[in-house]
Amino acid sequence: xxTPGIVGTWEWDPATGCFILDEGAAELMAGDAGLAGHPLRxxxxxxxxxxxxxxRFLGDVRHAAEQEDDVAxxxxxxxxxxxxxxxxxxGRIHRDARQQPVRGEGxxxxxxxxxxQARTLRELEHAAAADAIDEAAGLIIAARRAIDASGxxxxxQLVDVLLLEIAREIASRSTxxxxxxx
Numbered sequence: 693x694x695t696p697g698i699v700g701t702w703e704w705d706p707a708t709g710c711f712i713l714d715e716g717a718a719e720l721m722a723g724d725a726g727l728a729g730h731p732l733r734x735x736x737x738x739x740x741x742x743x744x745x746x747x748r749f750l751g752d753v754r755h756a757a758e759q760e761d762d763v764a765x766x767x768x769x770x771x772x773x774x775x776x777x778x779x780x781x782x783g784r785i786h787r788d789a790r791q792q793p794v795r796g797e798g799x800x801x802x803x804x805x806x807x808x809q810a811r812t813l814r815e816l817e818h819a820a821a822a823d824a825i826d827e828a829a830g831l832i833i834a835a836r837r838a839i840d841a842s843g844x845x846x847x848x849q850l851v852d853v854l855l856l857e858i859a860r861e862i863a864s865r866s867t868x869x870x871x872x873x874x
Contacts (some may be wrong), residue, residue: 697802698863699779702737704796706757706785711737717800720769720779721749741769749781756785757793760840762855764833767800778803782829782859801862822862829858 700717704710710731719725722732723740738746745767752765763783768776783798803826832855839847 698799699802700800702783702796702798702800704753704783704785704798705731706793706796709734713737720777720800721767741767745769752781753783753785753796756783757796760785760787760791761837762833763796763798764830780826780862799859799863825858825861829855829862832858 698716700720701714702717702721703712705712708731710733712731713721713728715725715728718728719740721740722737727736734750738749741749749765749767752763755761756763763781763785765781767779767781769779771777780801780803781798782801783796785793786795786797788794832851836848836851836855839851
């Protein structure tokens with residue numbers, strides 16, 4: 693059974709266009725965990741993804757760099773154990789004092805669901821709360837985009853704090869599930 697949680701991270705260098713993937717991201721995105729830690733051109737970094745999924749990911753990274761936005765895209769990746777896995781890819785583009793992109797970084801979060809029929813009532817309650825947090829994440833990302841358009845830096849800072857806390861909440865699910873299973 694796969695549990696929800698962080699399964700990989702990536703970094704992007706806007707100057708070279710290269711990605712550096714950790715082992716989990718290299719296995720899922722590039723199709724080869726052995727490529728972890730090596731600078732990879734975008735085509736190689738996404739070689740393990742379907743062409744349309746790779747194009748959507750790379751397009752979202754480019755859009756985020758151009759529009760001072762966050763990376764927020766769902767990726768469907770092949771799975772050896774059955775149907776494709778849905779990953780949430782969430783990231784951010786860091787900028788210099790002139791607001792030019794200098795580095796991007798992101799996280800891949802597995803949204804695997806063990807199946808409702810195998811859950812206890814308490815697990816169902818936790819799943820409902822998790823779904824609410826996931827929905828809030830989508831809404832807050834949309835709000836951040838709107839705030840960016842308003843040009844209000846203080847509001848952007850506040851919404852960024854909220855996004856960080858939501859990301860921590862999502863990431864803490866895997867830690868909590870691991871403790872419950874062991």
